[in-house]
Amino acid sequence: MSIGLATDDQALIEASRRIAEEVAGPNADDVDRNARFPREAVDAMREAGLLSVHVPTELGGAGASTEAVAAACFELGRRCGASAMVFAMHQIQIACLARHREEPFDDYLREVVGEQRLVASITSEVGTGGDMGSSVGCVTAPDNGIVTFEKQAPTISYGDYADSFLTTLRRTPDAEPNDQVLVLSHRDQMEMDPQSNWDPMGMRGTCSPGFVVRATIPAEQVMTTPFAAISDESMTPLSHIYWSHVWLGVATDAFDRARAFVKAAAKRKPGAPPPAATRLSELMSKLSLLRAEVQLALREFEEISAADRSRFHEMATILRFNNLKIAASEQAPIVCQGAMTVCGIMGYKNDTPFSVGRHLRDSMSACLMVANERIHKTDASLLLIAKGV
Amino acid sequence: MHVMKDRIRQVIKEHGHLSVDVDSLADDASLYQAGMTSHASVNVMIALEDSFDIEFLDSMLKRSVFESVDSIAEALGQVGVTA
Incomplete structure (x- = not known):
C-alpha cells in the first residue's frame, strides 16, 4: 500500500499505526464494554496532528491523499473499530470542505489545523426514511446576516464530543426536500438535546445517540455548493471507501486472531496440521475477496478524482461505489464469523487472545450505516437506466 | 425545437412528479428544485429513451444532464435527435 506515497502520507500511516498499537488497541475492550468515547485514541490523533491531514497544504494541513487516509482507517480498524470509525467519519467531513473549497471556509480549515478540531456530521433525520438526499429541517431566511436551523437527528456519532458539525438542511424554508445545503456550526452556536441512550450491539465507542439540534449561525457558514454535488463527488464515495477500510481492518484482525489460534494449536501438537487449519485457509479466500473490492474501489476513486470529477455524477459511478459499500458490509461480518468458527469457544469468550466477539459485533454495524436496504432501493432504480455497470 | 421541447415537457409532466406544473417553468429552470426526485428522474430518462427511440450513453x-428542459434537449441533440 505504501508505494508512491509522499513523505507526509507515510508519516500519517506510521502515526496511525503507532496510535492503533499503543493507544487504541489497549483501550479497545474498555471502550467497547462501557460504550464510551475512545478519548485516549482521539487525543493521541490530535497530538499527532491527524485531525487536519486532509486540510490543503496552503492552509497549513498535510494535504494527505485519499490512499493514505484510507490506510490509516485500516490500521486503526485493526486495533479498535470505534476509534477507526470516529477517525474515518471526521476525515470525510474535512475532505468535503477541502474538495469543495469555498473561500469563507478557509479560516475554519486553518482552525482545524491549529486547534485539531473534531468534526461530526448530522445527515440522518427523522421523517426522511433514511434518505440522505432529502431533508425536513431548513435554513431560515437571513436576519441581519444570521440564520438558524433545527433538526431532529436519530443518530449523531460522537455528538457529545465533536467541536463542530456539518449538517444537511433544505436551502430555504420554501426549498424542496432534495434542494439541500451543507451547514457548518460550532458547539458554542448550538443547543443539543439528547433524545436517546446509546447501548448498541457494536461500534459502541462511536457514541451515536439521537439529538434535537438547534443552531444560530452567521449566514456565511452555509455552503453555496449544492449538497447533491458534494454528496456525489465526495461524501458518498469517500464514506464508502473510508468505512470499508475500517471494516477491512476489523476483519483482518479477526483473521489474524484465527491464524494465531491455529498456530498455537499446531505448536501444541506438532505433526499433522490442526483441523482448524483448513477452515483458516477457507477464511483467507473470504478475506482476500473483501480486500480486493476495497482496494480496487479506492484505486478507481483516485483515478476518477484525478481525471474528471464530473464522472462521479454518472449513474454507473454511483452504482460502483454503492456496490463497494454493500459488498464490503456483507463480507466483513462473514470473515469475522469465520474467524469465530476457527477459534471456537476461545473466540466466543470475551477474554482470550483469540476473542473475536467485538470484531463480529462491530462488523455487524456495517450494513446499517446508511442501510443496505436503502442503497439497494437506489441501485434498483439506477439499474433500470444505467448501461455499463 | 419547439416540438421537441413540447415532447420533453409531456414526458416530464407524466413522469417527473414535480410539485408545480411543468408549464409554469422556464426551459432553463431546475426540475430538481421543482421537486423532481432521483427516482422520478430515472423514470423521466426511461420515458425519454422510449419516446424518442434513443439510448443515452x-x-x-x-x-x-436532466436538470432542465434545455439540458435534456441538448442531451437528445447529442444522441442524434433533431429538432
Whole structure:
C-alpha cells in the first residue's frame, strides 16, 4: 500500500499505526464494554496532528491523499473499530470542505489545523426514511446576516464530543426536500438535546445517540455548493471507501486472531496440521475477496478524482461505489464469523487472545450505516437506466 | 425545437412528479428544485429513451444532464435527435 506515497502520507500511516498499537488497541475492550468515547485514541490523533491531514497544504494541513487516509482507517480498524470509525467519519467531513473549497471556509480549515478540531456530521433525520438526499429541517431566511436551523437527528456519532458539525438542511424554508445545503456550526452556536441512550450491539465507542439540534449561525457558514454535488463527488464515495477500510481492518484482525489460534494449536501438537487449519485457509479466500473490492474501489476513486470529477455524477459511478459499500458490509461480518468458527469457544469468550466477539459485533454495524436496504432501493432504480455497470 | 421541447415537457409532466406544473417553468429552470426526485428522474430518462427511440450513453446519465428542459434537449441533440 505504501508505494508512491509522499513523505507526509507515510508519516500519517506510521502515526496511525503507532496510535492503533499503543493507544487504541489497549483501550479497545474498555471502550467497547462501557460504550464510551475512545478519548485516549482521539487525543493521541490530535497530538499527532491527524485531525487536519486532509486540510490543503496552503492552509497549513498535510494535504494527505485519499490512499493514505484510507490506510490509516485500516490500521486503526485493526486495533479498535470505534476509534477507526470516529477517525474515518471526521476525515470525510474535512475532505468535503477541502474538495469543495469555498473561500469563507478557509479560516475554519486553518482552525482545524491549529486547534485539531473534531468534526461530526448530522445527515440522518427523522421523517426522511433514511434518505440522505432529502431533508425536513431548513435554513431560515437571513436576519441581519444570521440564520438558524433545527433538526431532529436519530443518530449523531460522537455528538457529545465533536467541536463542530456539518449538517444537511433544505436551502430555504420554501426549498424542496432534495434542494439541500451543507451547514457548518460550532458547539458554542448550538443547543443539543439528547433524545436517546446509546447501548448498541457494536461500534459502541462511536457514541451515536439521537439529538434535537438547534443552531444560530452567521449566514456565511452555509455552503453555496449544492449538497447533491458534494454528496456525489465526495461524501458518498469517500464514506464508502473510508468505512470499508475500517471494516477491512476489523476483519483482518479477526483473521489474524484465527491464524494465531491455529498456530498455537499446531505448536501444541506438532505433526499433522490442526483441523482448524483448513477452515483458516477457507477464511483467507473470504478475506482476500473483501480486500480486493476495497482496494480496487479506492484505486478507481483516485483515478476518477484525478481525471474528471464530473464522472462521479454518472449513474454507473454511483452504482460502483454503492456496490463497494454493500459488498464490503456483507463480507466483513462473514470473515469475522469465520474467524469465530476457527477459534471456537476461545473466540466466543470475551477474554482470550483469540476473542473475536467485538470484531463480529462491530462488523455487524456495517450494513446499517446508511442501510443496505436503502442503497439497494437506489441501485434498483439506477439499474433500470444505467448501461455499463 | 419547439416540438421537441413540447415532447420533453409531456414526458416530464407524466413522469417527473414535480410539485408545480411543468408549464409554469422556464426551459432553463431546475426540475430538481421543482421537486423532481432521483427516482422520478430515472423514470423521466426511461420515458425519454422510449419516446424518442434513443439510448443515452452512460456518460450522459447524470443529474446535471436532466436538470432542465434545455439540458435534456441538448442531451437528445447529442444522441442524434433533431429538432
